[in-house]
Amino acid sequence: EDKVVQSPLSLVVHEGDTVTLNCSYEVTNFRSLLWYKQEKKAPTFLFMLTSSGIEKKSGRLSSILDKKELFSILNITATQTGDSAIYLCAVEALGAGTYKYIFGTGTRLKVLA
Amino acid sequence: DTGVSQNPRHKITKRGQNVTFRCDPISEHNRLYWYRQTLGQGPEFLTYFQNEAQLEKSRLLSDRFSAERPKGSFSTLEIQRTEQGDSAMYLCASAEWGEISGYTFGSGTRLTVV
Numbered sequence: 001e002d003k004v005v006q007s008p009l010s011l012v013v014h015e016g017d018t019v020t021l022n023c024s025y026e027v028t029n030f031r032s033l034l035w036y037k038q039e040k041k042a043p044t045f046l047f048m049l050t051s052s053g054i055e056k057k058s059g060r061l062s063s064i065l066d067k068k069e070l071f072s073i074l075n076i077t078a079t080q081t082g083d084s085a086i087y088l089c090a091v092e093a094l095g096a097g098t099y100k101y102i103f104g105t106g107t108r109l110k111v112l113a
Numbered sequence: 114d115t116g117v118s119q120n121p122r123h124k125i126t127k128r129g130q131n132v133t134f135r136c137d138p139i140s141e142h143n144r145l146y147w148y149r150q151t152l153g154q155g156p157e158f159l160t161y162f163q164n165e166a167q168l169e170k171s172r173l174l175s176d177r178f179s180a181e182r183p184k185g186s187f188s189t190l191e192i193q194r195t196e197q198g199d200s201a202m203y204l205c206a207s208a209e210w211g212e213i214s215g216y217t218f219g220s221g222t223r224l225t226v227v
Contacts, residue, residue: 006155034215036215041220042220042221043156043204045215045216048215096169098168098169100158100161101156101158101216102158103155103157104155106154
């Protein structure tokens with residue numbers, strides 16, 4: 001069965017710290033890996049990764065994919081209280097004829113002032 | 114039309130009642146997904162529409178659940194004879210065929226069955 005595992009489940013840091021969130025996966029017919037940030041409501045898109053070894057960056061956030069070892073990391077540098085959220089990893093995989101996202105349980109990040 | 118709209122935002126219902134949720138996707142998006150998210154978990158896939166055709170249903174979707182997208186635009190998700198275990202956030206997402214920037218999610222409908 002397809003699965004996506006995130007670690008740690010939760011994390012508490014202080015402003016200015018750097019954090020690394022992990023996502024490993026076992027799926028058939030992998031197409032892409034995505035990271036989303038979820039605060040109170042809708043998950044908001046951060047990154048989509050399809051190729052190994054190519055880092056994607058957006059401000060203080062960056063992410064990279066390793067398709068050989070089947071994992072991805074999301075780094076956040078110089079964390080701010082506004083980074084407090086649940087970070088969801090999703091893998092787009094083919095199942096029953098259609099591609100869809102399979103989500104991990106998320107990492108709950110809390111950044112203290 | 115700036116995003117995916119879901120209504121209602123919150124719904125409290127008594128066990129055994131029927132509820133219906135609505136999702137209005139981004140207008141040019143032909144792909145529409147329903148997910149369910151319970152506390153402490155990531156979203157779980159429920160069903161997928163391409164235009165008006167329902168192409169996949171999760172086994173999580175029991176006989177009490179039905180979804181429609183009659184004209185390939187908005188979609189509804191109905192739960193009949195609700196149970197306490199149905200309490201969750203129901204998320205709708207849409208995407209354009211071939212889109213490379215991920216699904217756009219709505220803010221969800223939070224269902225509480227008492």
